[in-house]
Amino acid sequence: MGTVSIKEVARLARVSPGTVSNVLNRPERVAPTTRERVRQAIRELGFVRHGSASTLRAGHSRTIGLSVMDIGNPFFTDVAAGAEDVASDLGYAVILGNSAGTRSKEERNLLVFAEQRVRGVLITPSDEALGPLDGLRERGISVVLVDHPAHRPDLCSVTVDDVAGGRLAVAHLLDLGVRRIGYLTGPRTIRQCLDRGRGAGQALAAAGLDPETVLETMEAPAMTARAGQEAAERLIASGRLPEAIFCANDLLALGVLRGLLQAGVGVPGDVALMGYDDIDFAAASAVSLSSVRQPTYRLGQIAAELLLEECGDPGAHAHRQIVFQPELVVRESTGGPGRTAATTRRRALTCSPAPKPRDSTLKEIR
Structure with missing residues (x-):
């Protein structure tokens, strides 16, 4: 079979060769219906352009x-x-x-x-x-x-807005009555981790609480499930488990969840757990993970x-x-809707009703 030319494609699609060229090189300039007709002709004829030649031009x-x-x-x-x-x-x-x-x-x-x-x-x-x-x-x-x-x-x-996301996460934990929170973050060079931690501090300040006494920041070497599990194991070994752990992403949180459950620590009965990102695995984990959703x-x-x-x-x-703008998603790991105060926290702290997720809104700054 010989090489198919642009002219043959144009003839089958009932357009000019220039239109075919635009579909190949500047498709945004061609109406969608015409663009699809040209692409259909390309598929039918098996046309393949010379990539290196067009790149050089x-x-x-x-x-x-x-x-x-x-x-x-x-x-x-x-x-x-x-x-x-x-x-x-x-x-x-x-x-x-x-x-x-x-x-x-x-x-x-x-x-x-x-x-x-x-x-x-x-x-x-x-x-x-x-x-x-x-x-x-x-x-x-x-x-x-x-x-x-x-x-x-x-x-x-x-x-x-990761600062807003950090505020959402920690404000939710505070609404549960928690007053000792661990923030498991990734390397401090990662801007997202710093912003989420800053938001956590803002939520504490808004509640009239001292971050120095309520929030303990723990830095993981990587934002992976393995790093999260290792952090949980260190916390358990230290005997200093907080009432809640907020993780800078869901992979860290899923690792923490595995480490806690393997050690017999109840989630959320002993420790409430919050992630960030709301990846697909968050809802499908052994204890479904509360998280801050990003689009x-x-x-x-x-x-x-x-x-x-x-x-x-x-x-x-x-x-x-x-x-x-991020969105709070409440699931089992922080005591989802329908849980009683007695089963939600080991100290029988009062749990406020889980807030309904808000629609993500788009803000444009020029």
Whole structure:
């Protein structure tokens, strides 16, 4: 079978060769019905364009890069799924890079993206230094921050208000009557951990409580289930179990849950447990996990839309900083609806009715 040409695709789709070219290179400029008709003709004829030739002509490829901190965390898997769905619909492929939260690996990812002539980059930065990203932009590669605020008007970002999330989590625990809380956080270099801890402190201050006496912060070397289980084992060995533990993400919380249950510690009967992210495993764990929900798939979608909008027309693009509001999800690990005060806390503390989850709201800051 010979090579299928653009002209043959155009003839079958009843459009001009220029329209076929736009579908291949600038699909956002073509009406959806026409775009689908051209793609159907491409599928029927088995047309494959010469990728390297088109890349050389355009100076970039039909790909975008996505660099995340931990692809083993379902949070980032969901973000990637949202971004990939948007990119795929507009004819882009996604190259995934896992930085493991380290600057050195992140910089290697960015170098690979540049070598592959990606059109744009979505990234959850490993730290606050954004110099390497400015280098990409000087090459004509658009950049959008994901799960990290831009703090500057010339860069798009999509994130969640983690300070508000920390407040929600600890305010809920305080409503249960808890007065000794452990905050299990990840490495202090991770902004999200710091913001969630800051929110926890704000909830205590709002309740007129002294964070120094109520909240004990414990730092795990990684935000994984194994690190969470090891932290639980250390707490049990120390004999200093708090009344509640708030974890900076669900993986830590699931590890803590496993460690506590294996040691015969009741959850929530002996220790109330709160996670963050509301990954799928949170609802399916042995004791369903209360958590702070983030719209992970939506984060990826919006970020990709902003990126490809900028790629399509950089001159007309208006940079935006999108902030989602988190949502409290109450389940068994903190005493879900229907539990009595006597079974909820070992000290028979009064449990207020579980608040109903609020709809996530989107706030845009220009």
